Amino acid sequence: MYSAGDILTAVSEPHRADAAFRSPVERSLIGDHPTIVKLRALVDRVAATDATVLITGESGSGKEVVAHAIHSLSARNRRNFVAVNCAAIPHELLESEMFGHERGAFTGASTPRHGLFATADGGTIFLDEIGEMPLQLQAKLLRVLEDGIVRPVGSDRSTRIDARVIAASNNDLVAAVKRNAFREDLFYRLQVVPIVIPPLRERRSDIPLLVEYFLDRMRERLPGRDWTVTREAMVNLWSYDWPGNVRELVNMVERLVIMCEDSIIDIELLPSNLVNGGRMAEARIPATLGENGVNLNLLVRELEGRMINQALTQTSGNKQAAAKLLGLKRTTFAAKLRRCGVIAPSASNEADDS
Ligand SMILES: Nc1ncnc2c1ncn2[C@@H]1O[C@H](COP(=O)(O)OP(=O)(O)OP(=O)(O)O)[C@@H](O)[C@H]1O
Numbered sequence: 001m002y003s004a005g006d007i008l009t010a011v012s013e014p015h016r017a018d019a020a021f022r023s024p025v026e027r028s029l030i031g032d033h034p035t036i037v038k039l040r041a042l043v044d045r046v047a048a049t050d051a052t053v054l055i056t057g058e059s060g061s062g063k064e065v066v067a068h069a070i071h072s073l074s075a076r077n078r079r080n081f082v083a084v085n086c087a088a089i090p091h092e093l094l095e096s097e098m099f100g101h102e103r104g105a106f107t108g109a110s111t112p113r114h115g116l117f118a119t120a121d122g123g124t125i126f127l128d129e130i131g132e133m134p135l136q137l138q139a140k141l142l143r144v145l146e147d148g149i150v151r152p153v154g155s156d157r158s159t160r161i162d163a164r165v166i167a168a169s170n171n172d173l174v175a176a177v178k179r180n181a182f183r184e185d186l187f188y189r190l191q192v193v194p195i196v197i198p199p200l201r202e203r204r205s206d207i208p209l210l211v212e213y214f215l216d217r218m219r220e221r222l223p224g225r226d227w228t229v230t231r232e233a234m235v236n237l238w239s240y241d242w243p244g245n246v247r248e249l250v251n252m253v254e255r256l257v258i259m260c261e262d263s264i265i266d267i268e269l270l271p272s273n274l275v276n277g278g279r280m281a282e283a284r285i286p287a288t289l290g291e292n293g294v295n296l297n298l299l300v301r302e303l304e305g306r307m308i309n310q311a312l313t314q315t316s317g318n319k320q321a322a323a324k325l326l327g328l329k330r331t332t333f334a335a336k337l338r339r340c341g342v343i344a345p346s347a348s349n350e351a352d353d354s
């Protein structure tokens with residue numbers, strides 16, 4: 001049986017912006033990698049407007065964090081942030097959940113009900129997994145976006161609603177548009193401001209920072225306890241591919257803290273698929289090029305990144321030794337490191353820091 005909790009994944013408390021603290025986005029959207037620094041600047045700019053935003057990124061990469069940050073930094077932050085997971089709601093109920101219904105609008109609608117758009121009035125509505133929205137509802141959403149008017153199911157009355165829309169998708173909406181599974185006009189209407197969140201493996205240099213941040217959160221939850229991650233364990237965390245992105249990392253930190261008997265998080269605690277590159281060793285070279293072909297530059301860059309990571313893991317972060325393993329000059333290796341966005345964990349025996 002489906003419950004209201006499945007639908008309303010979150011209606012957050014209005015946020016109190018307090019100049020005495022670091023900005024909310026600083027606290028929640030952690031990262032020093034250039035892509036994240038740029039992302040934070042974009043979030044700041046977008047928060048000052050009411051523009052519709054489309055966030056794309058792999059599962060667990062931080063789409064909801066970004067949506068929430070935009071809301072928290074916006075003038076709407078005293079009103080609701082309503083998150084709707086379009087994939088979790090049965091198609092036939094999604095319309096009434098979003099726009100509300102009149103009594104008797106359909107079997108089981110014994111009382112009239114406000115929709116989530118009404119709950120988000122004055123605030124922000126976050127339409128997660130928008131690619132799962134049925135086509136017929138996409139047309140209705142487009143109309144709401146165009147004129148700001150919501151009509152509950154079974155009603156002939158329309159209400160003006162002022163909700164800022166942020167949508168997110170982890171699948172390729174462009175491909176869905178091509179297959180006619182997603183309306184092209186809605187796609188363009190949503191992505192007034194497109195925000196793309198890179199997967200964690202493309203910003204590995206943030207891994208130590210994120211690990212420390214999540215450990216801090218564990219320290220708050222378990223006062224009096226403390227943990228240190230050994231350099232070898234960190235090198236392995238840093239080299240892993242993180243297919244589940246930041247969410248997988250959060251869960252891993254929690255698991256390591258639970259498994260850790262003393263205060264040292266060492267390599268023995270890591271699951272075997274995470275040690276020495278784990279899944280990174282799996283080739284991702286496609287068997288056939290398929291209809292859409294491949295992006296050779298991207299593939300080559302990814303392979304390069306993986307080889308560099310592997311070499312650094314094997315040499316415990318010693319760049320000079322890693323360059324030698326790959327048959328590269330020190331300077332060429334350093335240039336590739338910078339291009340891949342890889343920042344090696346500092347090695348104690350390292351002579352080179354170019
Ligand atoms: N940059 C970040 N800084 C701090 N925490 C982050 C960051 N990115 C993601 N997280 C944390 O990682 C987890 C997953 O993030 P989030 O729910 O935003 O991902 P998502 O892209 O919406 O995932 P899904 O596609 O599965 O819905 C959350 O616990 C979130 O707090």
Ligand SMILES: [Mg+2]
Pocket residue numbers: 063064128
């Ligand atoms: Mg999400």
